[in-house]
Amino acid sequence: MAGCTFNQALVRAALAAQDARLPARWTVGVVRDVYGRLRFAVDAWRPLADGEEAEGPRQYADPDEIYPVEAHNFLVAAAAGLQPYSGSSPLLYRDDFSNPALLFRHEDWHRTIVTVSAETTEDGAEAPSREISVHLLDRQITGQDWLRPPADAPVHPHRLVFFGLKGGVGRSTALTMVAWGLARQGKRVLLVDFDLESPGLSGLLLPSEQVAECGLVDWLVEDAVGQGDEVLRRMVSASPLAETTTGAIRVVAAMGREEQDYLAKLARAYTDVPSPNGPKRMGARMRQVLELLEIQEQPDVVLIDSRAGLHDLAAVSITSLADTALLFATDSAQTWMGYRQLFTHWQRRPDVVTHVRDRLAIVRALTPKSDREGGVRRFQHETYELFAETLYDDIPPGAEVESGVLEHVPVYFHPSESDEAAPHFPILVDWDERFQEFDPRLRAGQGGVTEAQIDATFGALLQWVTERVSGGGE
């Protein structure tokens, strides 16, 4: 390959952006566009070419705020070395914007860690691999929501998100059983199916004729043309599963009862919607509908069924909605590979890591009965290694770990492998064939299961959730 690759381009740009020859006064940011092309961004005025006259607002520019021409030329040359990942105009300055703050103060700027691989320098010395950080604005068509923890969320009931990298690990069944368990404790549970591409959670909780008239997808479509409110009251129904309990299970399905054209609505659900404050994106809209539902339903707990896999909808659920994200996992290479990529994505943004990690909990789904103890031990070790390498802090040798008493001593978040309260410590859900193709609405004796059987399988999860919820929401 003649040019550099996607990953190499960012490393080269990061090295150039922090080159000692550039003036320290300005941070050189890197903007990566939707094709992965990189441009340098400097919050200063562009140096004018010889004979060029200033136009527009820069006629009034403070000469001290003009970027030095030598530094400009250095970055232009560096951008040329990024081919084919250099943008058409390699540098962005204030001149390029009517409102420069829109770019330079954008909420998605992050300090991002990149790894410079080991190399042999010109004088023959071996330079080991090292990590450097770059001020990056990653413009993506999708995926930003993995890195967008909310700045502030209004007071709300505790929200638990149920997530899995793939389907078929018993996530929806577990969610249903937790909802039922909480209702038996007298709680009012709101259950929201955000798994829009695979709707059907409601099937576990409601006979088809009791599904509400409208689903979440209807709100997303109707709100885009200004009539979301009219749908809101018609999208919740009560599950008969809670009839024998002192609580309630209120269900918001992805799809309404008599849906005729779900795919046509789904295809429009992710569109940005105009608003007086600029375009409203999917993440903001999901937060909005959830907050409206919480006001309307006044639940004690909210359970959210997330879309599976590394998808934007899941990103919003986990990063921006969840007080607790239950990550369902089985002991498979696919599971570890997927979670490692997700955690590594967070790891590169130290500010996001601290927000996200203590909201996570690993659920060991479908725990096999044979060699249970050994299997659980191996699984626990695997999750610990994963968290330790990605989301837990590296503890420098000699650092005082347990402090927090002295202000100048940093506190490191790095629980031990056996710490049962730590995010990596797995919550166990056992394999039980009775819960395959299971219908919770059937009574024992009619193909259903007994309360004891449910407790045996989901008891540990329910207990964990109960303790977490009683610890309070936000």
Place this chain on the structure above:
Amino acid sequence: MTVDYVIASRRHIRDAFVLQYEGRLANAGQLFGISVECGLKSLLVRGGAPTDPQGNLRSPFREHLPKLDTLINGLMTLPDGRAAGLLHSRLPNLASMANWKVDHRYWRESAIPLTTSIEAWEWSALEMDALLDEAAGGGVL
């Protein structure tokens, strides 16, 4: 290249505000519209529409608003829903350019629908200006 639709769009909106401040509404309205038009043309160029050596858009896009807008939508220049959605969500007032004409420059002032429309034209130009900022930063399209 002599033509730069982005720079031109920026210049026209700035000058439109100067004229508006001076109460010269007929020409302010004209420049709000030209500013929106230049912005749309810059997005077309960005999207690969053909230009001549000076940088002018070639046929069929060598048109003025509101026909240009109709062309963009009608010809499916934005074939996928995401691009169309991006444009719509950022330019909600674009449809209000329907009663703006480049020929207003030849009209008597009283015949131009300024009282009913100049505010919407101004909004449309401001939205386009913000969209050009977003596009410059690599954010969209």
